[in-house]
Amino acid sequence: MGSKRYQRLRRAMGIVSVLLVAVTVVLGLWVTPPDVVQGQLVRLIYVHPPMAWVAYLAYGVTSLASVLYLWRRTRNLRWDLLAASSAEVGVIFTGLTLITGSIWGRPAWGVWWTWDARLTTTALLFVLYIGYLALRRIPADSHQRAVRSAIAGLIAFIDVPIVHQSVVWWRTLHQGATVLNPSLSPRIHGEMASTLLLGFIAFTFVYVWMLLHRYQIAALEQNVLDAELEKLIQERRNEPGLGSSQIESSGDANNVGQPSKV
């Protein structure tokens, strides 16, 4: 985890991410032409859908890691830390998706927000995973927290299709076409398509980079917690009147610190 290989991988991902994003920025802002219908507004398409994709990817990783923790054969605290890290990055990108969508929506639709199915689902998704992160902050021992969060993460993921379906019906069953009707969207081709593709790749790299960072922080936090616990145990062991051998032989943590009857 703190190994040199991990550091090197992380740094390499960082450099590649920055380069790819830089190229996307140059292509998206200067090289590609403005759209016939949307004008300069179309440039937001190079960041907005990639961000949404990263958010979904991040939640996918969280769910997979949660399953791997819950399954006894693959149970390892690393999966829990990975799930937490990925969810956090996912929440950031869901937030960014909502913000960039709003920035696009204001000039394109005339409103910052509309009750479109996709927007509503994304907003609910945002709150759903904020709840997941809040649940993680409950003080508990590592295993307990890991099990609870894994279950919560998995439930949240299972809930997503239900939420999505309900919101899609809500917007479509009782009215006609929505704003994001596919037939309304402009056709994309040539350099615009390749810039969009590059955007997807660039933001995926950014995701992996952030995940590597966040995972390392999570693992270090865990190490600090373990070390503190170890220190407390040591302090108790060194208390006068209690030899370490006694504690180990009694095996009962509740006796530690009690006046010895021996």
Place this chain on the structure above:
Amino acid sequence: MWRDALLIAGKDLRIELRSKVTFNQILPFGFIVLIVFAFALDTSPDTLQMVAPGLFWLAVLISSILGVDRAIAIETHDNASDGLLVYGVDPGGIFLGKVASVFVQLFLLEIVLTIAMIVLYGPKIGGWPLVTISAVFATLGISAAGVLYSQLASSSKAKQTLLPLLLVPVASPVLLAATKSWQDAFAGSAWLVDPWLRLLIVFAVVYLALGTVFYNSILEG
């Protein structure tokens, strides 16, 4: 498992019968929510009639947060849930029993609130079969998801604030589907063809299954 569920549900309902927390506190709260919604929307009868199903289900959802919190609080006191596990009560049974008890209490609350809604908002209600059957499945879904999340959040000191944050987004499809199916029912739709009812059934089944499977891990983990 089913026997344990019945025992737990019976125990919880007996506690409610003696303490009357739902009856004396949560029910009046749901009632006052219906009244203050009218403040926010002005008293034009047309508006109130139109939004009546939505406000009703919102009032139920808000009240249900108090209800499920109470259902789990009974067991966290003195670590009673550990005691249940030691007795060998099936965890899935505990979950189903809790859900059943919350379901009964919420359903009674809904009956009273429906009468209040008719009096206060004056909607014209048709399609009683759809109204009843969607209420059953919506309440089942809210109870199952509520008990599950309340148990997940139960060890937190901040559980009163954490539970709404967890439960409301998860239960939002129920709110949406119950509101829409009631609107369909008020408009006279037949219950067999309503897609919202199907969504409510799916939600209830999914959360009952998830709860039964995972409750053991949550209690022990």
